Ligand code: V47
């Protein structure tokens with residue numbers, strides 16, 4: 591039996607793919623065979639639906655003690671590019687989001703040399719008090735690890751304290767590539783793989799959901815990518831707390847890594863391959879996100895037939911990718927998001943952060959049923 595037929599049989603029988611299957615799919619499988627298989631799983635889990643949300647990003651500071659070589663967003667403490675938002679600016683952003691009908695605020699930033707732990711907690715607390723209906727998806731595992739280094743307290747306690755203050759869930763950033771052969775070269779100081787995974791485990795145990803990411807298209811090999819996916823699959827087996835996996839294509843502009851290694855952004859074939867392999871290897875993740883800001887709109891549309899079932903949201907005020915050369919717009923309206931999905935032949939559904947359908951009237955919105963988690967195969 592040809593290798594792809596063997597893998598197809600496994601996928602149709604709902605059997606788990608191995609490390610070697612993953613390497614074959616990435617390096618040797620025909621792209622259209624791969625896409626067809628990923629699409630089969632995508633439709634088995636999520637039917638013809640494609641999800642979006644109404645959200646806004648908030649990066650309270652870009653000043654960062656770390657120097658990840660892929661990052662164009664960070665600034666040194668005394669750099670003219672560095673900023674720290676005031677309470678007023680933060681609350682204005684949250685109010686603007688709520689007025690636009692956002693259901694989610696996505697909050698991440700730098701690890702400031704001088705700001706204390708209490709400032710990060712204060713940010714979540716004041717936003718939650720002012721806008722209690724906004725779900726706060728806040729701080730990556732790298733930030734939680736930093737808070738623990740600042741305070742000497744265990745991350746589990748800090749997560750619980752933030753939960754009391756209004757934290758809703760954790761975004762998936764900071765995962766990069768787990769394998770130390772790569773991680774030690776691109777972000778040597780920040781939380782290692784075990785720490786990243788431990789923090790997500792703790793969050794899940796506290797009842798918080800989270801996402802996961804992988805930064806691809808730089809110095810990593812196929813084996814590093816598959817290793818990354820399998821570490822996530824293993825934790826998901828244990829906790830079931832991950833909602834979405836988001837593959838993130840490296841954008842090289844204004845980065846040390848891009849400059850030193852003369853790297854270009856991965857091409858569309860690599861983007862679609864990564865989306866499809868992720869869908870097939872992460873058999874226990876309900877959703878795979880094609881983040882339109884990172885992929886661009888046309889590739890995000892295609893990705894909806896290569897395993898992805900989500901395109902993220904309206905976004906607004908995105909900095910991390912735009913600082914690194916993304917030419918996507920800063921914002922898409924709800925009409926544009928819906929049209930993008932419909933043009934790709936899918937049925938758009940607005941979701942909140944926890945994948946509950948959002949039902950809107952002229953003046954308000956409410957959440958309805960939880961959508962399409964693991965639809966059973968026909
Ligand atoms: O951890 C930083 C990546 C991540 C670059 O959870 C870069 O719903 C490419 O995690 N080129 C942050 N990538 C963004 C993120 C995210 C985005 C959208 C949705 C969600 C979610 C999470 O961005 C970082 C890092 O992996 N990143 N710089 C760059 N030059």
Ligand code: SF4
Nearest residue numbers: 654656658661664700
């Ligand atoms: Fe700092 Fe995050 Fe950029 Fe790394 S990726 S330098 S931790 S802001």
